[in-house]
Amino acid sequence: MDAELKRAILLDHYDKPHNHGLYEDIRYKGLNTASDSCIDDLTVQCLFEGDIVKDVRFDGVGCTISTASTSIISDLIKGKKKEEALHIIEEYYKMIREEDYDEDLLEEANAFDTLSKQANRIKCGLIGVKAMEKLIRESLDEH
Amino acid sequence: MFDVMKIRQDFPMFKNNPGLIYFDSAATAFKPQPVIDAVTDFYTRHTVNTHVGDYDLSHYVSGLFEETRETLRRFLNARDAHEIVFTNGATSALNLAAYGWGAKHLKEGDVILLTEAEHASNVLPWFKVTEMTGAKVEYIPLENDGTLTVENFRKAMHEKVKLVSVASVTNVLGYVVPVKEIAKIAHEYGAVVVVDGAQSVPHVKIDVQDLDCDFLAFSAHKMCAPGGSGVLYGKKELLEDTDPLMVGGGSNARFDLCGNLKLKDVPWKFEAGTPNSEGVLGMKAAAEYLMDIGMEEIEEYTKELNAYFVEKMQQLDNVILYNPKATAGIVTFNVKGIFAQDTASYLNTQHIAVRSGNHCAKLLLNVIGTSETVRASLYFYNTKEEIDQFVEVIKGTTIEKCIGVIL
Ligand SMILES: Cc1ncc(COP(=O)(O)O)c(C=O)c1O
DSSP: OOHHHHHHHHHHHHHSOTTBSOOOOTTSEEEEOOOSSSSOEEEEEEEEETTEEEEEEEEEEOOHHHHHHHHHHHHHHTTSBHHHHHHHHHHHHHHHTTOOOOHHHHGGGGGGTTGGGOGGGHHHHHHHHHHHHHHHHHHHHTO | OOOHHHHHTTOHHHHHSTTOEEOBTTTOOOOOHHHHHHHHHHHHTOOOOSSOOSSHHHHHHHHHHHHHHHHHHHHHTOSOGGGEEEESSHHHHHHIIIIIIIHHHOOTTOEEEEETTOOGGGTHHHHHHHHHHOOEEEEEOOOTTSOOOHHHHHHHOOTTEEEEEEESBOTTTOOBOOHHHHHHHHHHTTOEEEEEOTTTTTTSOOOHHHHTOSEEEEEGGGGTOOTTOEEEEEOHHHHHTOOOSOOOTTTEEEEOTTOOEEEOOTTGGGOOSSOOHHHHHHHHHHHHHHHHHOHHHHHHHHHHHHHHHHHHHHTOTTEEESOTTOOSSEEEEEETTSOHHHHHHHHHHTTEEOEEEOTTOGGGHHHHSOSOEEEEEOOTTOOHHHHHHHHHHHHTOOHHHHHHTTO
């Protein structure tokens, strides 16, 4: 992906993050990501219906990379089957590990295809995504 | 004459990292050659344990080790070299004061007075003491700009306060706290005064007798000494009434199978285990190095740099500066509309090292109204030219460039 396009995508998701703002709805499962290694403090929520990730929300303080990555991946997995959502997340991890991955599946998340070059920012690109993964896996364990 | 270019030649870090602007000395300071030599000498000429007097080398190293107390006594103008306890930093020194004195002497109903600007290392040990004793923590209110005034302290002080613990320079805002006045008032109430000197001892001339504090904790690694070196200063009579954090070899005079234990005298009763001798010997070299330059000169130069830095930053309209009144080399700010970590990460690509975050002073957020800031911290080896370059980069910092870091 071209650098200017990537910059535009990331700016857009940072300025106006999608799925932003938490719901006070007990059907949503939430997870806080405050981590010791960085100053981001995001909370991610998922609503599951059967085997579908019906909705994803997030909020909190985060840098450009954590905010944009959480926003982009939340868009990608919303409405997908849990297994599909986990597959997308796994492809995203592969991209960040610099392994072969399915570019088509990641759409706007391809904006992070050079994140691995900045070792000290990789965790920013993972913080919200890992929370989504954890929430999905926990919901699978419950059944 | 204070000659910063000459001083910089003492620090191999500058030679080995050309172009690096290091503005993170509040985290740890670079080491000058004499400190490095002291450590290397230990490793290459006299690597033996202290206090085993059976052979000449050990006798020699033990001598240097104990002379370090005298060097530090002079550095702080303490009354007695035995008031210098070696620790591995401010954190362990504060924990020693908290567990060793606080937990021993405080009881239910007593109050520990702190401020909201304290580093975690000067908050969490006191939380533990409250759990152990039933004492409770109260906070001296800060002014809106984060400064601590004597009036506010006087208002917060009352009969139940048995201990006051404050940083003499705070690590986020870098303000100098009126410790001498605080100690005077606290003592009128019979309270004990602990000073967290982690950010003050490296930068300003400290005279513990003049301040009349009861304990002073600091990290020597922030004043050019090796990593893992620090000090707890305490008035002799208080140290005598303080329990060690650890007991073991080297701290006991004698003990028997029935569990009877007689500890050594102050300060050795606090120093169980084989000591960090190279750290201590390096700390001696560091204190001598700073005294040779002169703490007054260092303080003056830091003030001058700080004022210059603030003036330049205030001219930028894309910067929010949180501590324009600071004097001890800490400049805390944000670039408008940019998250602190993004700024720091961009500065990294411009070979500038700063810290972003809430700097372990999480209580302060309520006071300055922001959770994340960028902290640029100076030491006497920094220059106005570095500040000029820094300000130029900050001037041109945009969100697009910050995102560019990962493209
Ligand atoms: C004000 C203050 N207190 C305590 C500490 C803890 O020092 P150390 O990590 O060396 O124990 C620091 C260091 O960051 C500090 O700035």
